[in-house]
Amino acid sequence: MKKSIPIYLLFFxxxxxxxxxxxxxxxxxxxxxxxxxxxxxxxxxxxLLVYLGHNLVDDSSYVKKTNSRGKYRLTNLPVDSSLIYYPRVTFNDIVYYGNGVRISLHQLKQQSDLVVFDNTSDKKDIFVPMEHLFLSHENNVLTLKEIFLINNRGKKTYMGQKTEDENVHYVLEFPLPAGYENLKILTPDAKNSSTVKNGTLYDTALFSPGSKQYSYQFQIPYKGNEYQYTRQIIYPTGGVNVFIENPQLTIQGPGVKPMGDFNIKGKTYQHYSLKHLMPGMQLELTLTNLPGKTIGFNFDIKWIVLLVVVGFLIVGFGYTFLKK
Structure with a gap:
């Protein structure tokens, strides 16, 4: 009898x-x-898109249409907690994704809803509640960092304007100043969806209702002690915060108001503010007291010295000639 216990256990x-x-x-x-x-x-x-870690392992085995009540149900899925399932829907030629879910022995059924939208190319619902502009300088080069908080306040996915490529749209646009250099996209998700054409930076990612952040930076060489930054306003903007790292610099412009010092991560910035900017307006900021090389002054001194030397030579030769 005792010998049969392992057999029963194995069978169980x-x-x-x-x-x-x-x-x-x-x-x-x-x-x-x-x-x-x-x-x-x-x-x-x-x-269903099936991922193992960051690798897509299946994108075609599990497909189902919603019923008359807008519900879908996909069954007979492998029970493996290392797999992540993402539902995907293409609606009006735009792809939407639901939240990723895992299936385990403790949770064999999971729910993941999706929200889809109609499309529009009208930008009337695009609004910038706040923009932050950081200014710093080094070796006669200005570095400008732009951070935009952008809202789509409508009920449709904003598609922007079509490009020569039917699959690409110019969705959000950000004019760049003349002479800009070393453009860098700072928003990780936007690095592969950003492009520049005719002096304008475009984000080509379609913009569903909600909010997003878009940020970038660039540099501009300057001469002298003053620089004027001008940029057209594209979207209604609630406010612009300007932060200047150098306490010696001053800034002027239409609607610019000083707000005192502002501390960010242990650094103290001069804080200026502008309110209620509308499309078609110009953001105009004049920076003064820049520690640039006074090129004009150096140029004048050199010529003055040269003219003095030439003058002495002429007088000397003239005196010698007359003496003869």
Whole structure:
């Protein structure tokens, strides 16, 4: 009898393993229209992307259309907590993703809803509640860092304007000043969706309702002790904060108001503010007291010295000639 115990135990474990292996997972959810007050979207295809870490391992095995109530349900999914499932929907030629979910023995069913939108090329709902502009300088070069908080206050995905490439749109635009150098995109997600054409920086990522941040920096060489920064306002802007690192610099411009010192991460900046800028206006900032090389003064001194030397030579030769 004692010898049969291991056999029963082995048989019991085999039954458990078979039962676990037979279990399958399920992902379900609803597709809502964000443009029509969260009404459910029928008969749209939902596709599961399966990731192992950062690697896409399957993008075609699990596909299902929503039913008449806007619900999808994908079953018979592998139970493996190392896999992440992302539902994807293409709606009006734009791809939308739901939240990634994992299936485990403790949670065989998961829900992931998606919200889709209609499209528009009208930028009337694009608004910049706040912009931050940081100015610093070194070796006759200004470094300007622009940080924009941008809202799409509408109920449609903003597509901007089409380009020569049908699959690319100029969505958000940011004019660059003449003479800019060393442009760097600071927003990680925007590095692959940014391009420059005819002196304007474009973000080509389609902009669904909500908010996003876009930031970049560039440099401008300057001469003398003054520089004027001018840029056209493209979107209605609630306010612009200007932060200057050098306490010796001064800044002037239409609507610019000094706000005192401001501390950011242990650094003290001069803080200036502008309010309520509208499309078509110009952001005009004049920086003075820049520690530039006084090129004009050096130029004049050299010529003065040269003229004095030449004058002495002429007088000397003239005197010698007359004496003869």
């Amino acid at each position: 474990l085999l039954i458990i393993q078979t039962s676990l292996t037979a279990q399958k997972g399920e992902i379900w959810g609803n597709i809502y229209s964000g443009s029509e007050d969260s009404s459910l979207v029928r008969n749209v295809e939902v596709q």
